[in-house]
Amino acid sequence: MSNKIIIANFKMNLSSKEEAIDLCQYYQQKDKELPNVDFIAAPDFLWLEDVVKLGVATSSQDCFFEDSGAFTGEISPMILKNLGVQYCIIGHSERRRLGDTDEIINKKIKAVVKNGLIPILCVGETLEQKQSGQKEEVLKNQITKALDNIPPSTLYSLVVAYEPVWAIGTGLAEDPEEAEKTMEFILNLTKQIITEAEIKIIYGGSVDAVNIGNFVSKNIIQGALVGGSSLKKEEFAKILEIANSLNK
Numbered sequence: 001m002s003n004k005i006i007i008a009n010f011k012m013n014l015s016s017k018e019e020a021i022d023l024c025q026y027y028q029q030k031d032k033e034l035p036n037v038d039f040i041a042a043p044d045f046l047w048l049e050d051v052v053k054l055g056v057a058t059s060s061q062d063c064f065f066e067d068s069g070a071f072t073g074e075i076s077p078m079i080l081k082n083l084g085v086q087y088c089i090i091g092h093s094e095r096r097r098l099g100d101t102d103e104i105i106n107k108k109i110k111a112v113v114k115n116g117l118i119p120i121l122c123v124g125e126t127l128e129q130k131q132s133g134q135k136e137e138v139l140k141n142q143i144t145k146a147l148d149n150i151p152p153s154t155l156y157s158l159v160v161a162y163e164p165v166w167a168i169g170t171g172l173a174e175d176p177e178e179a180e181k182t183m184e185f186i187l188n189l190t191k192q193i194i195t196e197a198e199i200k201i202i203y204g205g206s207v208d209a210v211n212i213g214n215f216v217s218k219n220i221i222q223g224a225l226v227g228g229s230s231l232k233k234e235e236f237a238k239i240l241e242i243a244n245s246l247n248k
Protein backbone atom coordinates (compact mmCIF):
# COMPACT_ATOMS: atom_id res chain seq x y z
CA MET A 1 0.00 0.00 0.00
CA SER A 2 1.38 3.41 -0.88
CA ASN A 3 1.83 6.14 1.70
CA LYS A 4 -0.94 8.64 2.33
CA ILE A 5 0.11 12.22 1.63
CA ILE A 6 -0.75 15.02 4.02
CA ILE A 7 -0.16 18.51 2.68
CA ALA A 8 0.10 21.56 4.92
CA ASN A 9 -1.18 24.55 2.95
CA PHE A 10 -0.17 27.57 5.04
CA LYS A 11 -1.78 29.91 2.47
CA MET A 12 -0.83 33.54 3.34
CA ASN A 13 -1.44 33.01 7.03
CA LEU A 14 2.01 33.23 8.58
CA SER A 15 3.88 36.47 9.10
CA SER A 16 7.48 35.31 9.42
CA LYS A 17 9.88 32.77 8.00
CA GLU A 18 10.68 31.61 11.54
CA GLU A 19 7.09 30.52 12.09
CA ALA A 20 7.02 28.58 8.83
CA ILE A 21 10.36 26.89 9.54
CA ASP A 22 9.35 26.08 13.10
CA LEU A 23 6.12 24.36 11.96
CA CYS A 24 7.86 22.50 9.13
CA GLN A 25 10.64 21.23 11.40
CA TYR A 26 8.11 20.03 13.93
CA TYR A 27 6.08 18.17 11.29
CA GLN A 28 9.24 16.82 9.69
CA GLN A 29 10.36 15.30 13.00
CA LYS A 30 6.93 13.77 13.50
CA ASP A 31 6.88 12.42 9.96
CA LYS A 32 10.23 10.70 10.47
CA GLU A 33 8.60 8.50 13.12
CA LEU A 34 5.70 7.65 10.81
CA PRO A 35 6.54 5.25 7.98
CA ASN A 36 3.11 5.19 6.29
CA VAL A 37 2.57 8.88 5.71
CA ASP A 38 4.36 11.55 3.67
CA PHE A 39 4.32 15.16 4.82
CA ILE A 40 4.42 17.88 2.15
CA ALA A 41 4.69 21.58 3.02
CA ALA A 42 3.15 24.38 0.96
CA PRO A 43 4.57 27.52 2.57
CA ASP A 44 4.63 31.05 1.20
CA PHE A 45 6.74 31.36 -1.99
CA LEU A 46 9.29 33.44 -0.10
CA TRP A 47 10.19 30.60 2.24
CA LEU A 48 10.12 27.68 -0.18
CA GLU A 49 13.88 27.60 -0.56
CA ASP A 50 14.43 27.49 3.21
CA VAL A 51 11.91 24.68 3.60
CA VAL A 52 13.53 22.74 0.73
CA LYS A 53 16.87 23.10 2.58
CA LEU A 54 15.36 21.38 5.62
CA GLY A 55 14.86 18.32 3.44
CA VAL A 56 11.07 18.60 3.54
CA ALA A 57 9.04 17.78 0.39
CA THR A 58 7.55 21.04 -0.80
CA SER A 59 4.73 22.33 -2.95
CA SER A 60 4.27 25.85 -4.20
CA GLN A 61 0.78 27.26 -3.74
CA ASP A 62 0.51 28.33 -7.39
CA CYS A 63 2.76 29.39 -10.27
CA PHE A 64 2.67 31.13 -13.64
CA PHE A 65 2.34 29.33 -16.97
CA GLU A 66 5.51 30.69 -18.58
CA ASP A 67 9.05 29.82 -17.58
CA SER A 68 10.58 33.26 -18.14
CA GLY A 69 10.01 36.65 -19.75
CA ALA A 70 8.40 40.01 -19.12
CA PHE A 71 5.82 38.93 -16.53
CA THR A 72 6.31 41.26 -13.58
CA GLY A 73 5.45 39.66 -10.27
CA GLU A 74 4.80 36.15 -11.57
CA ILE A 75 6.43 32.94 -10.28
CA SER A 76 8.21 30.74 -12.80
CA PRO A 77 7.66 26.96 -12.65
CA MET A 78 11.18 26.53 -13.99
CA ILE A 79 12.63 28.47 -11.05
CA LEU A 80 10.50 26.46 -8.63
CA LYS A 81 11.92 23.27 -10.11
CA ASN A 82 15.46 24.64 -9.90
CA LEU A 83 14.90 25.45 -6.22
CA GLY A 84 14.09 21.80 -5.53
CA VAL A 85 10.32 22.20 -5.20
CA GLN A 86 8.50 18.97 -6.14
CA TYR A 87 4.79 19.82 -6.31
CA CYS A 88 2.62 22.74 -7.35
CA ILE A 89 -0.99 23.39 -6.31
CA ILE A 90 -3.02 24.50 -9.33
CA GLY A 91 -6.62 25.70 -9.45
CA HIS A 92 -7.20 26.16 -5.73
CA SER A 93 -10.65 27.68 -5.30
CA GLU A 94 -9.03 30.74 -3.73
CA ARG A 95 -7.12 31.25 -7.02
CA ARG A 96 -10.16 30.48 -9.16
CA ARG A 97 -12.01 33.16 -7.19
CA LEU A 98 -9.23 35.63 -8.01
CA GLY A 99 -9.48 34.98 -11.73
CA ASP A 100 -7.86 31.65 -12.64
CA THR A 101 -10.07 30.32 -15.42
CA ASP A 102 -10.14 26.72 -16.65
CA GLU A 103 -7.99 27.84 -19.57
CA ILE A 104 -5.36 29.40 -17.29
CA ILE A 105 -5.40 26.31 -15.08
CA ASN A 106 -4.80 24.11 -18.13
CA LYS A 107 -1.85 26.27 -19.18
CA LYS A 108 -0.41 26.14 -15.66
CA ILE A 109 -0.71 22.34 -15.53
CA LYS A 110 1.12 22.09 -18.85
CA ALA A 111 3.88 24.43 -17.64
CA VAL A 112 4.25 22.56 -14.38
CA VAL A 113 4.52 19.10 -15.93
CA LYS A 114 6.87 20.37 -18.62
CA ASN A 115 9.22 21.32 -15.79
CA GLY A 116 8.89 17.99 -14.02
CA LEU A 117 6.84 19.26 -11.08
CA ILE A 118 3.88 17.18 -9.89
CA PRO A 119 0.61 19.11 -10.16
CA ILE A 120 -1.88 19.07 -7.31
CA LEU A 121 -5.03 19.92 -9.24
CA CYS A 122 -7.81 21.26 -7.02
CA VAL A 123 -11.43 20.80 -8.04
CA GLY A 124 -14.67 21.31 -6.19
CA GLU A 125 -18.23 22.58 -6.40
CA THR A 126 -19.86 25.51 -4.62
CA LEU A 127 -22.78 24.99 -2.24
CA GLU A 128 -25.18 26.39 -4.82
CA GLN A 129 -23.92 23.96 -7.46
CA LYS A 130 -24.23 21.05 -5.04
CA GLN A 131 -27.74 22.01 -3.98
CA SER A 132 -28.91 22.38 -7.56
CA GLY A 133 -27.62 18.92 -8.50
CA GLN A 134 -24.80 20.18 -10.71
CA LYS A 135 -21.88 18.73 -8.75
CA GLU A 136 -20.80 16.03 -11.19
CA GLU A 137 -21.22 18.26 -14.20
CA VAL A 138 -19.10 20.99 -12.57
CA LEU A 139 -16.36 18.54 -11.59
CA LYS A 140 -16.36 16.95 -15.03
CA ASN A 141 -16.00 20.34 -16.64
CA GLN A 142 -13.16 21.40 -14.32
CA ILE A 143 -11.25 18.14 -14.80
CA THR A 144 -11.64 17.78 -18.56
CA LYS A 145 -10.64 21.40 -19.15
CA ALA A 146 -7.70 21.31 -16.72
CA LEU A 147 -6.31 18.13 -18.28
CA ASP A 148 -7.04 18.94 -21.89
CA ASN A 149 -4.28 18.07 -24.31
CA ILE A 150 -1.53 17.30 -21.79
CA PRO A 151 1.24 15.38 -23.58
CA PRO A 152 1.25 11.93 -21.88
CA SER A 153 5.03 11.79 -22.05
CA THR A 154 5.31 14.79 -19.71
CA LEU A 155 2.86 13.67 -17.04
CA TYR A 156 4.05 10.80 -14.90
CA SER A 157 2.31 11.69 -11.67
CA LEU A 158 -0.79 13.69 -10.77
CA VAL A 159 -2.52 14.53 -7.50
CA VAL A 160 -6.16 15.57 -7.65
CA ALA A 161 -7.48 17.33 -4.55
CA TYR A 162 -11.24 17.22 -4.18
CA GLU A 163 -12.12 20.33 -2.18
CA PRO A 164 -15.79 21.30 -2.03
CA VAL A 165 -15.63 25.10 -2.03
CA TRP A 166 -18.21 25.34 0.74
CA ALA A 167 -16.08 23.10 2.99
CA ILE A 168 -12.91 25.17 2.79
CA GLY A 169 -12.16 27.12 5.95
CA THR A 170 -15.74 26.78 7.22
CA GLY A 171 -15.45 23.93 9.72
CA LEU A 172 -18.02 22.05 7.62
CA ALA A 173 -16.21 19.06 6.12
CA GLU A 174 -18.01 16.92 3.54
CA ASP A 175 -19.57 13.70 4.79
CA PRO A 176 -16.80 11.08 4.25
CA GLU A 177 -19.16 8.59 2.51
CA GLU A 178 -20.35 11.28 0.15
CA ALA A 179 -16.74 12.41 -0.45
CA GLU A 180 -15.77 8.83 -1.24
CA LYS A 181 -18.52 8.53 -3.86
CA THR A 182 -17.61 11.84 -5.46
CA MET A 183 -13.93 10.93 -5.45
CA GLU A 184 -14.66 7.63 -7.20
CA PHE A 185 -16.37 9.63 -9.91
CA ILE A 186 -13.37 11.99 -10.14
CA LEU A 187 -10.83 9.18 -10.21
CA ASN A 188 -12.66 7.22 -12.92
CA LEU A 189 -12.97 10.28 -15.06
CA THR A 190 -9.34 11.30 -14.54
CA LYS A 191 -8.13 7.80 -15.43
CA GLN A 192 -10.03 7.98 -18.71
CA ILE A 193 -8.20 11.19 -19.64
CA ILE A 194 -4.78 10.49 -18.14
CA THR A 195 -4.11 6.88 -18.93
CA GLU A 196 -0.38 6.61 -18.28
CA ALA A 197 0.32 8.52 -15.07
CA GLU A 198 0.12 7.56 -11.41
CA ILE A 199 -2.94 9.34 -10.01
CA LYS A 200 -3.55 10.06 -6.33
CA ILE A 201 -6.77 11.56 -5.11
CA ILE A 202 -6.92 13.44 -1.81
CA TYR A 203 -9.60 15.29 0.15
CA GLY A 204 -9.49 18.91 1.35
CA GLY A 205 -11.92 21.13 3.23
CA SER A 206 -12.00 21.59 7.03
CA VAL A 207 -9.86 18.54 7.74
CA ASP A 208 -8.94 18.26 11.41
CA ALA A 209 -7.69 15.69 13.89
CA VAL A 210 -11.26 14.57 14.64
CA ASN A 211 -12.39 13.87 11.06
CA ILE A 212 -9.15 12.87 9.27
CA GLY A 213 -9.58 9.21 10.20
CA ASN A 214 -12.98 9.05 8.52
CA PHE A 215 -11.43 10.19 5.26
CA VAL A 216 -8.11 8.38 5.10
CA SER A 217 -9.56 5.07 6.29
CA LYS A 218 -11.17 4.88 2.85
CA ASN A 219 -8.91 3.17 0.33
CA ILE A 220 -9.62 5.59 -2.45
CA ILE A 221 -8.72 8.65 -0.33
CA GLN A 222 -4.97 8.82 -0.47
CA GLY A 223 -4.42 11.80 1.76
CA ALA A 224 -5.52 15.31 2.60
CA LEU A 225 -4.89 18.94 1.74
CA VAL A 226 -5.03 20.76 5.05
CA GLY A 227 -5.35 24.53 5.49
CA GLY A 228 -6.38 25.90 8.90
CA SER A 229 -5.36 22.83 10.90
CA SER A 230 -1.84 22.94 9.44
CA LEU A 231 -1.19 26.11 11.44
CA LYS A 232 -1.87 24.31 14.73
CA LYS A 233 1.14 22.24 15.73
CA GLU A 234 -0.48 19.59 17.87
CA GLU A 235 -3.55 19.28 15.69
CA PHE A 236 -1.56 18.72 12.53
CA ALA A 237 0.85 16.33 14.23
CA LYS A 238 -2.19 14.32 15.28
CA ILE A 239 -3.49 14.33 11.69
CA LEU A 240 -0.16 12.86 10.55
CA GLU A 241 -0.28 10.23 13.31
CA ILE A 242 -3.84 9.14 12.51
CA ALA A 243 -3.19 8.99 8.75
CA ASN A 244 -0.14 6.88 9.47
CA SER A 245 -1.88 4.49 11.84
CA LEU A 246 -4.80 3.86 9.50
CA ASN A 247 -2.57 3.09 6.54
CA LYS A 248 -1.11 -0.24 7.57
Ligand code: PGA
Nearest residue numbers: 168169205206226227228
Ligand atom coordinates in the same frame (compact mmCIF):
# COMPACT_ATOMS: atom_id res chain seq x y z
P1 PGA B 1 -9.08 24.29 5.22
O1 PGA B 1 -8.40 24.64 3.80
O2 PGA B 1 -8.41 23.03 5.72
O3 PGA B 1 -8.76 25.50 6.09
O4 PGA B 1 -10.52 24.11 4.98
C1 PGA B 1 -8.13 23.62 2.87
C2 PGA B 1 -7.57 24.22 1.62
O5 PGA B 1 -7.96 25.34 1.26
O6 PGA B 1 -6.75 23.63 0.94
